[in-house]
Amino acid sequence: MIGAVDIGGTKIAVGIVDDGGKVLSRTQAPSDPDRYGEGLSLIAQMLRETATQARVELSGIGIGSTGPVDPLRGQFGDVDFLPGWRGKNLVKDLAEIFNVGVALENDGDAAALAEAGWGAGRDRSRLIYVTVGTGIGGGMVFDGKLYRGVDGAHPEVGHHVVDSTGPECSCGFRGCWESLAAGPAMVTWLESHAPAGYPHRDGITARKICELAQEGDAVALQTVEHEAYYLGLGLANLINLFTPDAIVLSGSVMKSAPLFLDRIREVIGSGCRFVPAEKTQLTLASLGDDTNLIGAARVWHYRFGEPA
Numbered sequence: 001m002i003g004a005v006d007i008g009g010t011k012i013a014v015g016i017v018d019d020g021g022k023v024l025s026r027t028q029a030p031s032d033p034d035r036y037g038e039g040l041s042l043i044a045q046m047l048r049e050t051a052t053q054a055r056v057e058l059s060g061i062g063i064g065s066t067g068p069v070d071p072l073r074g075q076f077g078d079v080d081f082l083p084g085w086r087g088k089n090l091v092k093d094l095a096e097i098f099n100v101g102v103a104l105e106n107d108g109d110a111a112a113l114a115e116a117g118w119g120a121g122r123d124r125s126r127l128i129y130v131t132v133g134t135g136i137g138g139g140m141v142f143d144g145k146l147y148r149g150v151d152g153a154h155p156e157v158g159h160h161v162v163d164s165t166g167p168e169c170s171c172g173f174r175g176c177w178e179s180l181a182a183g184p185a186m187v188t189w190l191e192s193h194a195p196a197g198y199p200h201r202d203g204i205t206a207r208k209i210c211e212l213a214q215e216g217d218a219v220a221l222q223t224v225e226h227e228a229y230y231l232g233l234g235l236a237n238l239i240n241l242f243t244p245d246a247i248v249l250s251g252s253v254m255k256s257a258p259l260f261l262d263r264i265r266e267v268i269g270s271g272c273r274f275v276p277a278e279k280t281q282l283t284l285a286s287l288g289d290d291t292n293l294i295g296a297a298r299v300w301h302y303r304f305g306e307p308a
């Protein structure tokens, strides 16, 4: 039974996950961006609570965290959302408190490992996991191995450029995939293209746009078409670069995947002529809203041994 810790920008989720990837108990709390010590005590307390709830003893702890983190040393990097955690070593600290093996990965990598091991990516040798929500992230698992960059670095699939004249991105470039195809990009596009007097403009969200598109709203449908085009372009790039067996799609925007998938496939089919793009399956993630928590548990299995 693994204690799973999912650290996001605004909240920390903790739970107990069994050896088949099932969540037995869970709880969550807001993260404290400045005070690491408080965060550590809170996580330890949440782990004890969820273990008691599930009536189990922890045999290990897995952590998935918003990055950058150093998975091999267990340290937090310069995480925008958690300035007070920089340089702290949650792996070492939790191992001391609980006296069990503790492993850490970037949350995109953790979710990729979970989908590869327990989810939609099972039996796929070369798998790319992509999550589309407020940003675009992901992870790659090739032949059972998580792909790591130099010095353990996590590649940023959301920051490949799809239009160099596009909007400015926090990474320094313009027109990154994330800046054109994450949820907020749908809102920005609608706001600048909807005609004057469009009744749904105020406070519109990506989710609302998808709902309106399902109801046949013309402006929302145009926004969805634009979104699907850029999603398709980025996915086509991944297919050209890696020709994976499958790309597993996740995240809040992908909850409305049926709105986008046909156009995405059309965009991929319009290029990618030199690779067998039709053999890359686009699959929806299968682990649901707890993917990141389940991913955190999978991180432990990945590091310390396969589940029985």
Ligand SMILES: [Zn+2]
Pocket: 158, 159, 160, 169, 170, 171, 172, 173, 176, 178
């Ligand atoms: Zn960028």
